Amino acid sequence: MYEDHFGLEAKPFQLSPDAAFFYPSKEHRRALSFLEYGLSQADGFIVITGDVGTGKTTIVQTLLEDLDETDLLVATIVTTQLQGNDLLQLVAANFGLDIETSSKAKLLRELEQFFTAKKRLGQRVLLVVDEAQNLPGQTVEELRMLSNFVVDGEPLVQVFLLGQQEFRTTLLSEGFEQLRQRVIATYHLNPLDEEETCTYIQHRLSLAGWEQNPQFPEEAFATIFEKTEGVPRRINNLCDRLLLFAFLEDRNVIDQGVVTTVADEIGAEFAAGSRTGPAAQLEAVAERPQAQPERELDRPLETVARTIFDKANVQQRLAALERAVDGLGHSLKPEITRLQEEVAVMHVLLEMLIESENSASKTNKSS
Numbered sequence: 565m566y567e568d569h570f571g572l573e574a575k576p577f578q579l580s581p582d583a584a585f586f587y588p589s590k591e592h593r594r595a596l597s598f599l600e601y602g603l604s605q606a607d608g609f610i611v612i613t614g615d616v617g618t619g620k621t622t623i624v625q626t627l628l629e630d631l632d633e634t635d636l637l638v639a640t641i642v643t644t645q646l647q648g649n650d651l652l653q654l655v656a657a658n659f660g661l662d663i664e665t666s667s668k669a670k671l672l673r674e675l676e677q678f679f680t681a682k683k684r685l686g687q688r689v690l691l692v693v694d695e696a697q698n699l700p701g702q703t704v705e706e707l708r709m710l711s712n713f714v715v716d717g718e719p720l721v722q723v724f725l726l727g728q729q730e731f732r733t734t735l736l737s738e739g740f741e742q743l744r745q746r747v748i749a750t751y752h753l754n755p756l757d758e759e760e761t762c763t764y765i766q767h768r769l770s771l772a773g774w775e776q777n778p779q780f781p782e783e784a785f786a787t788i789f790e791k792t793e794g795v796p797r798r799i800n801n802l803c804d805r806l807l808l809f810a811f812l813e814d815r816n817v818i819d820q821g822v823v824t825t826v827a828d829e830i831g832a833e834f835a836a837g838s839r840t841g842p843a844a845q846l847e848a849v850a851e852r853p854q855a856q857p858e859r860e861l862d863r864p865l866e867t868v869a870r871t872i873f874d875k876a877n878v879q880q881r882l883a884a885l886e887r888a889v890d891g892l893g894h895s896l897k898p899e900i901t902r903l904q905e906e907v908a909v910m911h912v913l914l915e916m917l918i919e920s921e922n923s924a925s926k927t928n929k930s931s
Contacts, residue, residue, distance in 0.1 A: 566811035567772075576772035577800040577807070583625035587767045587796075589760045591753055592623055598751040599627050599724065606688060606718070608711065608746045611725045613732055614753030617797025620726045623753075624692055637682055640692040643699050651703050655691060655710070676713045679720035689721045696727035701734060708743045755794035758786065764796065765803055778810045783820045791827040802827055 567575060576585070586592070595612055602610035614620050628638060639658035646654065652671050656663045656678075663674050679689050693699070693707065713720040725731070729752065735744055756764055762785040766774075788806075792798035805826050806818050815822065 566807045569811050570777050570807065571773065571775060572769075573773035574771070575804070576768040576774065577804040579797060579800055579804075581619075581621040581625055583622060583629050585768050585771055586622055586626045587760075587764045589756050589764065591756070592619055595620075595623050595751045595753050596627060598749045599623065602724070602749045603627070603631075603690070603722070605748055606722055608719075608748040609707075609723045609725055609743070611727075611731070611735070611747055611750040612753060613727050613729050613750075615755070615795060616728060617795045618753045618755060619796045620753060621694055622796075624694075624724060624726065635687060636690055637687050638690045638692065640694060642694045643696060643703075646699065646703050649706075651699070651706050659689075672709065675710070676720070679713055680715055683715055683718070683720055690724065691721055692724045692726070694726045696725045697729075697731040697734070698727075699734070701737060701739070704734060704740070704743065708746065711746055756789075756796065756799075757794060758789045761785065761789040761792070761794050761799060764799060768800075768803075777816060778807070779817045781817065781819050784818055784823050787820045787823040787827075791823065802830065805830060 567573070578585070588596075595614075599610060599612065602608070612620050612623065624640075631638075637659070639655065641651075641654050641658050643651070643654075649666070649668055649671065652668065652675065653663070656671065656675060659675075659678065661674070661678055663671055665671050665674075682689055691707075691710070696704075699707075707723055707725075710721045711719060711723065732752075734740070735747070762782075765780070765785065765788065788799065788802060792802055802823070806822065809822060809826050810816070810818050
C-alpha cells in the first residue's frame with residue numbers, strides 16, 4: 565500500500581523470514597559462522613537457539629542459499645507436538661519418500677537405505693528442524709537415532725536444531741547425555757544492540773530502494789530500539805506500521821512522537837483480551853523446569869544454558885513488567901496495583917536465582 569507512495573521497490577519489513585534482507589549483525593555473523601563450521605564437519609548436531617523473532621530461520625536460509633544443491637540434499641521441518649513415529653514420517657515425507665508403515669524399525673530401515681543411496685551418489689543429507697522446542701523429549705531422542713546411520717565410518721545425516729531458549733532445558737534433561745555428546749556446536753542468538761537496530765532498519769530500507777522518504781531522525785531510531793528491545797521481528801512489525809501510519813497521515817518524517825504513538829497502539833492491540841501480559845509471563849517463569857544439578861556445570865552447553873536462561877530470563881521479564889507499570893496512566897489504579905505485586909514477586913524470584921547461583925559457586929570453590 566505505502567510502497568508506491570514512498571517510492572519503494574519492495575516491502576522492507578516483512579514478518580516472514582527472507583534471506584534477501586539478511587542483516588549481518590555481530591550476533592548473526594557469529595551464528596552463521598557456527599552453522600558453516602558445523603556443516604564443514606558433516607557430522608553431529610548443530611543447535612541454534614534464540615528468543616522468538618531473533619532471526620534463526622533467516623540465518624539458515626542465508627546459509628543454504630550459498631550451497632550447491634547437487635552436493636547437499638536438504639529437508640526442513642517445522643515441528644509441532646509430534647510423537648516419535650510422527651516425526652520420522654514427517655522426515656521421510658520431506659525427503660520425498662512415500663513410506664506407509666506403523667513399524668518404527670521398518671521406517672528407520674527405509675530411511676537408512678535412502679540416505680545410503682544418496683551417500684553413494686555423492687550427496688550429503690542435512691535435516692533442519694525448526695521450532696525444536698515443541699518436540700517432546702522422546703521425539704528428540706528419535707532424532708538421535710538418525711545420527712546412528714553410518715557408512716564406512718561417515719555419518720549419513722547431519723541435523724540443525726533451531727529453537728527457542730527453552731529447548732536447551734530439554735537438552736539438559738536427564739536421559740539426553742548421548743544427544744548432548746553429539747552436539748558439535750551451539751549458539752544462542754541475542755537481540756540487536758541500539759546501534760545495530762539503527763543500521764538494521766537502514767539496511768532493509770536501502771534494499772527496498774529507500775531514498776530518505778520518509779525520514780527517520782536519530783531519536784526515532786533510539787525509541788524504536790527501546791520499544792522493540794532489538795528483536796528483529798518486533799522491529800519489522802513496528803517499522804511496517806510506522807510506514808503505514810506515515811502514508812495514511814501524509815507524513816514525510818517519522819519522529820519520536822510517531823514511534824511512541826504507533827508502538828503504544830500495537831501494544832494495546834496485543835494486550836486486549838490476551839493472556840500474554842505480565843501475569844502470564846510470571847506464570848511461565850514459575851512453571852519453568854528447575855536448573856539441573858551442579859554436576860552438569862562442567863560442560864560448556866550446560867554452563868551457557870544456566871547463565872542465559874535463568875538469571876537473564878527473569879531480568880528481562882522484570883524489566884518488561886517495570887516498563888509496563890511506568891507506562892500506565894493514573895486512571896488504571898487496579899491494574900497498576902496488580903502489576904506492582906507481580907513485579908515484587910519477580911524480584912523475589914530473581915533474588916532466589918542469584919542466591920542459588922552464589923551458593924553453587926561457593927560449593928564448587930570449597931570442593
